[in-house]
Amino acid sequence: MFPRPIEKSTQIARLAYQTFLPFALILWLLPLIAIFLTSIRSAKDINSGNVFGWPSEFALIDNYTAVFTQSAAAQYMLNSVLITVPTVMISVALACLAGYALAIYRFRVALPLFFLFVAGNFIPFQILMVPVRDMSVQTGLYDTIAGQFLFHAAFQTGFCTLFMRNFIKALPFDLVESARIEGVAEWKIFWYVILPLVRPAIAALAVLIFTFVWNDFFWANVLTQGEAAKPITAGVRALNGQFVNNWHLVSAASLLAAVPPVVMFFLMQRHFISGLTLGAVK
Amino acid sequence: MSDAAHQPQAKPNWLSRNKLAVAPWIFLIPALIFFAIYVVIPIFESLWLSLYEWNGLYTADGESTATWVGFGNYVKLWDDPNFWTSLRNNIAWLVLYMLAVPLGLFIALYLNQTVTGMRFYKSMFFFPFVISQVVVGLIFGWFYNPDFGVVGTVWKALFCEETINIVGNVTFTCSRPAPDILSSPEWATYGIIAAGLWPQIAYCMILYLTGLNNVAADQIEAARLDGAKGWKMLWYVVVPQLKPATFIAIVVTVIGALRSFDMIAIMTQGGPFGSTNVLSHYMYEVAISEYGERYGYGSSVATVLFGIMLIFISYFLWRMYQDEKGGR
Incomplete structure (x- = not known):
């Protein structure tokens, strides 16, 4: 030591x-x-x-x-939950499927596709901003809860796939092979063999994505306008304008915005840290 | 189907023969479609859009009002002092944000003990990373406040004398006025970077704590028997073993530095006089502003930022590729 x-x-x-x-x-x-x-x-x-x-x-x-009582904080909090929870469910589900495909099957574009997901996860948001905003306006998703969680889910799929693929790759491949010899269908291998084994990864991703999306501020500004669909991070800024010089209220509101991720972190600390530090040890 | 029934010994159908070639695509398609729509295609749209001038509006029959300007936006960018200020600040962010890596390592070394309550201390030290940057920005905006923030209060204690006038109001006479960090064009950026370092150090710390947990004990003991200790031990024995943690710490710090947006938007909105802008915030400011939307010009700023990021992304992917080749 x-x-x-x-x-x-x-x-x-x-x-x-x-x-x-x-x-x-x-x-x-x-x-x-x-x-x-x-x-x-x-x-x-x-x-x-x-x-x-x-x-x-x-x-x-x-x-x-x-x-x-003096602001729309309750509405903002609710919006945050409504944006964050579907994001976690969609992105983790998609990543389980995609990660399985990229880790288990050997096909020529597996590695390039994997790198596509990795790279997508590192790009600056600004390069997506104008087209995503324009697309949301065109499809009527602008200033809605759905418009936000659909985008977040798609974007976070990159990180989740990176994570899942590496996690599944580290599992013993014999499991899949022996199931195949037994003649088990591919989707059954996924469902009955792999999925139970990736539960820790699902837990880790769920807390991480929850925190990332809850704390998002950029897209909240790009994709919303009014109170109806704003999450708490953007809401806190609006409150900041509303409560000028009422520092006791501004600070109370900011601390409230931080509560859910903090609770999540303390409840699922082990998963949170194992998710963040994946790859920090070889 | 009926054919198969008549010829029981015939080859299995195409699908089951190519099961292993088709299956991965079925698993991949939902994620790929989703990712393509919201991430991959928009990147190319932005690159393309940076060659246009567009206020985001459509004509009545749904045609975009964008006009082709070729590299006009980039020419304008070259002469735009705000662009250069933003780029300079981006470099300042990149360089100073890197401090999070060694500082995170030192806190991790300090905390890598097993006294009672250590788990609690470790998670409390990690705490700043969990809260949103918006909240961190607000906290520090207030922390730096020269009138009643922590900086102002400490300053008053050091340099000011309290006087109470006849009416009973407290006034302060200061030998030097308290610094208003966020209103100073020279210092504001550094103030924001310092605030940004707070959660980033916590992140690097947790990476290193995990890394330190996995340092080979026998090598440390062997090095100890050879008389290595302190700095030498750290530099020649421990740090090389922390290489994977260092790599990830650098990756997340570079990405974090180039993505910095939230804190700037909260603390200064790029001001005073654009002195704290970075490309990510400047892009937002030009693309969606009160003075009308300039999607094309904004896209050209985004493209420059994307280009910078691409240098790092290529390097990271290259490193990962080397690992993959070595791994299997």
Whole structure:
């Protein structure tokens, strides 16, 4: 193990390490802590300049309720869910199929097609912006929930396929071969042999895509206009305009926008990290 | 069908003979169609559109009003100072964002211990990556605020004297005025990059923590017996073993740097005076602005960004190709 485990050092070094750790954490999360403290203050404190001292009163519930009652935050949150959940389902399903095809079958264009998905996943959004926006306007998908999740699902299919293909490629190929010798149909091999084995990959992709799409801001701006279809990320910016100088409300709203991915992360931490770090070890 | 029934010993039909050639396409088709419609075809449309001038409108009978200008948009781009500022800022992002890789490694080294509660600390250090860049942008926009943000408050504590006037209002007299980072054309970009580094360092850290978990213990022990320690051990024994993690960290950092849009849109909207624009934001600004849509010109900016990205993408794919060849 590197660096040398602290248990093997002197008592003093160990104690120093353990005392310093919480301070390091507070320093690292200082911006976040500061905004949280702001979100539980009352307007009075902010206006009188008491931003870091002890709050004169705690307005946690007041502020967070105000965000919901004085703005369309609830609508934005709902929109985010309605955009994110179908995206996860479609892109992961498509990627299971495509990843299976690219990992199991040996055909000449398998590698070029795989690279197409990989490359598509790295391109800048701006190169897609005008045609996708124009297409959405033409088909009536502009400013709708469906217009957003269809695009996200297609785009995220690239990443999901990359992930699935590598995951399936790492499974023992004998499984497929022996099933074929038994005369099992190809789709049955996929359904009964491979699919149960890729469950961890599905879980990892689901949390990752959820987070990526929930946090999307660019497409929310490109593909929506009004409140009806805006997700919370774009909504928070709109609130930012609405709550000018009401920093306690702005910060409460931003923290609310961050809650679902954070909850997701803490619930499925293992899958989340294994998904993000796939390929970081060989 | 009836033929097959009459000749039981005949060859199986075409489909079952070519089962292994047809099956992959059936599995691939849904993803391919979807991906083609929303990703592959739009890329070419954008490239093509960058040779036109178009405000996004159609005539009554559905014809596009775009007019062909050839390389006119690129000629205009060459003389556009905002374009060059954006490109310069993109380079600043690329270079400074790379700091996330070594910094992530150092935090990972610091956290790679097994004292009680370590799991909690690791996930809390990773926390900034999970929240959206919009929120990170808002947090830092407020953090930098010279009046009541963290920077302003610390500054007041260091350089200002508090005076209370007769009415009871608190005023501050400062030996130096608190810096308004995001309103300064020279510093705003660096302020945004620093904010962007926060989640990116967390990402690199988690990559390295996973990598460190898999460093071969016997090699470390062997090197220790040979007297290697500290920096030498890190550089000659540990870092080479972290190569896959480093590669991914570099890939995601390059992509992240070139994709930076959210924070700029939230923190400065490219201002003051376009000084914090990057190509991705500038493209959005020219393509969809209050002064009318300029799809063609925007597409030419996007094409330049795409070209830059393509250099990196080709390199990544080449590396992956080498691995694939070696792998099987």
